[in-house]
Amino acid sequence: MKKILIHDIAKHLDVSIATVSLVLNGKAKEKRISDALAERVLKHVAEVGYKPNQLAKSLRTGKTHVIGLMVEDIANAFFAKIAALIEKKALARGYRIIYCSTNNDVARTRDLLAMFQEQHVDGYALALPPGVEAEARALVRGGKPVVLFDRLLPDVLADAVVVDGQTGMYEATRHLLAQGFSSIALITLHSAQTQLLARRRGYAQALHERNLPELVQELSFQQEPEQLVQDITDFVRAHPLCDAMLFATNYLGANGLEALARLGRQIPQHMAVVAFDDSDLFRLYAPPITVIAQPMELMAESVINTLLAGLEGAGKPGRVTQTQLAPQLLVRQSSIRPVDSGLGC
């Protein structure tokens, strides 16, 4: 089965190559090609199943209809879910997804950004680690649509879709205070990722309003889960008065549950728990874990819409679209203060 070329179509129909190409690209009207002829072309193309070579097309037009999606780690439930949603919506609008995981590694991210450019992706949906500001700025200057999501980059003015983690964490902390927990810790990462900083600000704000001291433990990222469990275990042991823990990310939460289980601490009797991001684990855990859930559908929708506005839109007037979405506190049993059963507090 020989590959069919546009030349074959033209020859068969006894029309010019230009006619076929114009009809296929929807420029029949514009170029005053008769409806009858256009239909004849379309019919035959459908019959023989001719598909234009995308590489040739892309080389000529400079458009690939490919979107580069960069996440922290596709195996992370949050990023896997957002990737699935973005993929679905992009596909429905005729765009394909090429994806990469940065693992928050700056050098790797640089390579991957270069790779996307070499692949001539039409647009970028990026959750970037701090440290690639210069590259991100250059990308934005390059003129192709760039949407940052999940986290921003300081001093990089670009379209973005983020969730208001500050308010989310503020409300979660207030909820714990209202439940009567008094020594509330935040377990987060030693990182300048903006979404983490925002979450921390929300926590700090709620405590400051009550003149309570912060109790923040920063763990270093890019280490084995087992090490995180150990670090959290150490933290719990070192802070016997701590009666509630907020986890700034879903995998910190997962490792935190493991640490508490190993220590034999009951949730919420010995320790209340709230985590960022919802997941099967948190929803089904015994007891179910209170979470600050991000609006996944909305995020994906916003990312795609912003990207497509830039791709199809009539050259945006140099303005930047930053969308901030509200998270939702889903209160479950893990953060409800048990009726005092005589256990020491």
Next chain:
Amino acid sequence: MKKILIHDIAKHLDVSIATVSLVLNGKAKEKRISDALAERVLKHVAEVGYKPNQLAKSLRTGKTHVIGLMVEDIANAFFAKIAALIEKKALARGYRIIYCSTNNDVARTRDLLAMFQEQHVDGYALALPPGVEAEARALVRGGKPVVLFDRLLPDVLADAVVVDGQTGMYEATRHLLAQGFSSIALITLHSAQTQLLARRRGYAQALHERNLPELVQELSFQQEPEQLVQDITDFVRAHPLCDAMLFATNYLGANGLEALARLGRQIPQHMAVVAFDDSDLFRLYAPPITVIAQPMELMAESVINTLLAGLEGAGKPGRVTQTQLAPQLLVRQSSIRPVDSGLGC
């Protein structure tokens, strides 16, 4: 910043375009280009940061260095993990990944396969739903490397990497029998996916050896999680004697835990549980859930190696490489028969 072309490099160095191209493609020796000149070219290319246009290169050579990865659902923990591993290994070998989720939808899968072809991917790593046998065969005949993974397709002779789910499920069932559970149900999907059929065979085999009847519940896939929970709840209610459940997939397991929790059934006192695939949820659940874990690293490694053998290898001699990996039964508390505490059995 104007885009640099190979022509610019040649002009600057006062050599021919051919020389630059040959050096860049590692054919300097072969074409008897002096080491000194080759080095001069490489040095200048590095200095100005010249990157050949991949589209032009691909159009000319027919190679894109892109691998098409098709999974059932990138948001599923198993596929997200395998995708992360395949991505990492592919990238390390100079290949990029373009991925799609089939959602086991036949029409959608056909479209996606066509899309991969239009994109001229160099190789395919595919977890396909039953129903696209013809397309898969055509793809294999097309001559580009195709590796099926996770599940095979009947009558499609292609390279493949699968896990021996039959033995995995056989051993899990034997383990439950050894623990003294007597009415063991298998919760699976109404589907002809080969990996599901293999798992079912393993279950049936173990029961037949003991002359015990099968108790299989097939749920229809492509329905909402909530419906699955409801179906499993109905099943449990309808089978009061059933004292152990095997779940054929990870999300059936997750929904099963939810159903049991809602029904107030204790694990393993009222119901033992074993699920396919390990995950944070199963590992951290209270009680921890016994699972049949797939060797993720090995699977990813095998997929990539098989693919690259086809991509770089000297034209395989018409033979097919099918790899079957052993799963591992991780026994946890959910399937250990509790010491009789006087509870009715």
Next chain:
DNA sequence: CTGAAAGCGCTTACAG
């Protein structure tokens, strides 16, 4: 080693 040239398969002004 070089230079000129063909060719990968399209799109798109341009003159008619």
Next chain:
DNA sequence: CTGAAAGCGCTTACAG
């Protein structure tokens, strides 16, 4: 509407 042609940016025989 058509036909001839340029051009997207490479790679690679070919003759020298």
